[in-house]
Amino acid sequence: MASERRLRIKTLIMVLAMMVCANAGDLMLKRGMSQVGAVQLTASGLAQAFRFTVTNGTIWVGIFFLTGFMLSYMTVLSWADYSYVMPAGAFGYALVTLLAVVFLHEAVSPRRWIGVVLICTGVLLVGQTKPRTTAVASEVVPA
Amino acid sequence: MMRVILVLAVLILGSTGGEIAITHGMKATGEPARLRPLALLQFLWRAVRNGWFWMGAPLMALSFYSLLLLLSWEPVSFVIPTSALSYVVGTLGAKYILGEQISAARWAGVLLVCAGVALVAAG
Secondary structure (H helix, E strand, O other): OHHHHHHHHHHHHHHHHHHHHHHHHHHHHHHHHHHHOOOOOOHHHHHHHHHHHHOOHHHHHHHHHHHHHHHHHHHHHOOOOHHHHHHHOOHHHHHHHHHHHHHHOOOOOHHHHHHHHHHHHHHHHHHOOOOOOOOOOEOOOOO | OHHHHHHHHHHHHHHHHHHHHHHHHHHHHOEOOOOOHHHHHHHHHHHHOOHHHHHHHHHHHHHHHHHHHHHHHOOHHHHHHHHOHHHHHHHHHHHHOOOOOOOHHHHHHHHHHHHHHHHHHHO
16 A cells, blocks of 8 residues: 555656656747748758757757656656556646746636646546556565 | 648657657666666666667657657647647557556546647647
């Protein structure tokens, strides 16, 4: 029972880390790519887009956060189900909407509010299922 | 339109395929002894020596470039709702490839999340 509780708590911590990194990373990439502009699917177009993206500081900050996301994702997947962790990532979309309302006083359409409610309900539903349903190798050898 | 569908398919299959390969690799790696910096570094070192990681990472990179490409063509309000399909594709993969047990509650949650993401991103 105690180990089940510990499993849930450390899963929650890693999922929160994932969410912060993923959202910060996405935001930075979105900003960076809008500076780069539309990419042409030709050899020279792709080469130019590559040059623009690797010299763009905002893109690098985005990549830093996405690396943090990747590492926390890998860590949590070492003990929890993929189908348990993956939907939780979507909570970020709901969070971004709430932040936009509270801090930016953005108007949010009813459709978007329904989306937020669906995401929260969905994540809570998945969250109360068992975090792990498959066997897992464990580094901790019982004494 | 055809190129958008094609890149979208690469985006969805690349991300779910890559994540499934990495999940498989991470389960083989085993969980870290404790969540301290040194233990985590050792754990990540073991993880990247696993072949599945090197199968998953390029697929995720491919999916990442597809996302960049799509975002340069189409608005976020189109790209994110359509790529939300990957929640369903990923859950199917978890069930049939990784052998995870998807209870009714988990399926319901995934479908709600998928619909929710589509609605939020569509504005």
